[in-house]
Amino acid sequence: MAEESKGTIGILTGGGDCPGLNAVIRAVVRRADMLGYRVLGVKNGWQGMLKELAEPLTLREVSGILPRGGTIIGTSRTNPLKKEEDKNKVKENMKKMGIDYLIAVGGEDTLGVARFLAAEGLRVVGVPKTIDNDVEGTDQTFGFDTAVSIVTEAIDRLHTTAESHQRVMVVEVMGRHTGWIATVAGLAGGADCILIPEKAVPIDEVCDIIRNRHARGKLFSIVVVAEGFQLAGADKELVTKSARLDQFGHVQLGGIGEILASEIERRTGFETRVTVLGHIQRGGSPTAFDRVLGTRYGVKAVDLINEGQSGMMVCLRGNKITAIPISDALTKLKLVDPELVETAELFYG
Numbered sequence: 001m002a003e004e005s006k007g008t009i010g011i012l013t014g015g016g017d018c019p020g021l022n023a024v025i026r027a028v029v030r031r032a033d034m035l036g037y038r039v040l041g042v043k044n045g046w047q048g049m050l051k052e053l054a055e056p057l058t059l060r061e062v063s064g065i066l067p068r069g070g071t072i073i074g075t076s077r078t079n080p081l082k083k084e085e086d087k088n089k090v091k092e093n094m095k096k097m098g099i100d101y102l103i104a105v106g107g108e109d110t111l112g113v114a115r116f117l118a119a120e121g122l123r124v125v126g127v128p129k130t131i132d133n134d135v136e137g138t139d140q141t142f143g144f145d146t147a148v149s150i151v152t153e154a155i156d157r158l159h160t161t162a163e164s165h166q167r168v169m170v171v172e173v174m175g176r177h178t179g180w181i182a183t184v185a186g187l188a189g190g191a192d193c194i195l196i197p198e199k200a201v202p203i204d205e206v207c208d209i210i211r212n213r214h215a216r217g218k219l220f221s222i223v224v225v226a227e228g229f230q231l232a233g234a235d236k237e238l239v240t241k242s243a244r245l246d247q248f249g250h251v252q253l254g255g256i257g258e259i260l261a262s263e264i265e266r267r268t269g270f271e272t273r274v275t276v277l278g279h280i281q282r283g284g285s286p287t288a289f290d291r292v293l294g295t296r297y298g299v300k301a302v303d304l305i306n307e308g309q310s311g312m313m314v315c316l317r318g319n320k321i322t323a324i325p326i327s328d329a330l331t332k333l334k335l336v337d338p339e340l341v342e343t344a345e346l347f348y349g
Contacts, residue, residue: 007100008038009305010054013071014045014078014110018131018143019286020294021071024105026062027298033059035306040099041073045106046080046113048073049090054097066295067285081113091120101305105129107141108330111313115326118311125301126313126326131281133180137329138315142294147174147281148185154277155189155222162220168210168264168272172257174281175226181281183336186224187344194344195225195260198335200232206260207267209349214270223264229256296321 011028013021025041032039041061043053055061055073065072080086090113094102101123104114107130118124128135131147151173162169171191173181179196186194193209195201210221257274265272286294293316300314300321312323 004036005038006036006306008040008098009101009103009302010040010042010094010097010099011057011073011103011105012042012045012048012110013073013075013129014104014106014113015075015130016077016107016282017070017075018129018282019069019146019284020142020290021075021105021129022062022065022068023142023286023291023294024127024129024298024301025057025072026065027295028103028302029057029059029062031299031302035302037101037302037305040097042097042099042102044074045076045078045110046090047076047078049093049097050078050080050086052093052097054099066291069282069284069286077109079109079113081116087116090117091122094122101125101310103127103301103305107132107135108333111135111326111330114313115311115330118326123305123310124326125304125310126329127297127301128313128315128329131181132175132178134178134333134335135329136332136334137313137324139318140293140316142286142290142297143282144180145289145293146284146287147181148188149287150281150284151181151185151224151277152188154275154280155185155191155224158222158275159190159220162222165271166219168221168223168261168268168270170223170225170257170261170264170272170274172225172227172274172276174277176228177333179226179229179336182224182226182229183340183344187340187347189224190222190347191224191344192221193223193348194341195223195229196336196341197226197228197230199341200230202232203260203263203267205232207264210264210268210270212349221270223260225257225260227256231260 042048105127131143133144261274
């Protein structure tokens, strides 16, 4: 690294962990070192900015972390925008910690805080991260490919049990507002029905798909459902595990799989079981795609800083890594492409 540093880059990872975060961290440190910047790893997301928790990141700290899941600097769902005093504290602490530039790696909530700081004149760059793949402005977020691979493998394994026991298997996967994981993994795993938040479906329609399979001699079925799915005609309330909200106002979803399985068995008489994959989807080593995408994002984030650009979010457009204003990326959620849904539906039943 150059003797005279160009400044200090802080990096934090916020929200749910996912495979590929360490690839981003590694790339940021290595690219920063090449260009003459120091790097501070802010601990546990925005919580670290509020409590002044950070540690220097050098080539030594990031050596060997590329294949590791999770994040070596920790994460949390801390929301510094809830209180005016916390908003000011983040701005003050960034200066006290000697952070000249900040790279915020996260989904809609984390990037929302980054957008606020950029509007306040701080030099911030965003990196989109979510296994849900629902950040508008980028073709794909890292972590998504790994999650889809894990869910696809689970569906493959459940197929053999479902067929052996002539059962209906309901697989509940993550997807609060969008059904990207359910749709892509369901299509890849040969699911017989895929249920996502973007499209309400009556329970009778689901049962008809299963009955039709049985009538053709297919005595087992695989139904993949995103946790945020709502049955058509239901009371529009999301199925939750708890009424408790996190700091960004989100409830903990879970349970739609159990409700669906119970209704399918009651209405069809076919033995039905449910598997909730939960946090298994977030863990483990990232796929080659996510390692490369995270690496490219990290390099681009540092390059943006070096070029004097802030308030930007790196993104994937086709095969090219580019950048857009963070504000443009948070105007809406990226919903599952209807054409992809239609393709999946061709293989139902």
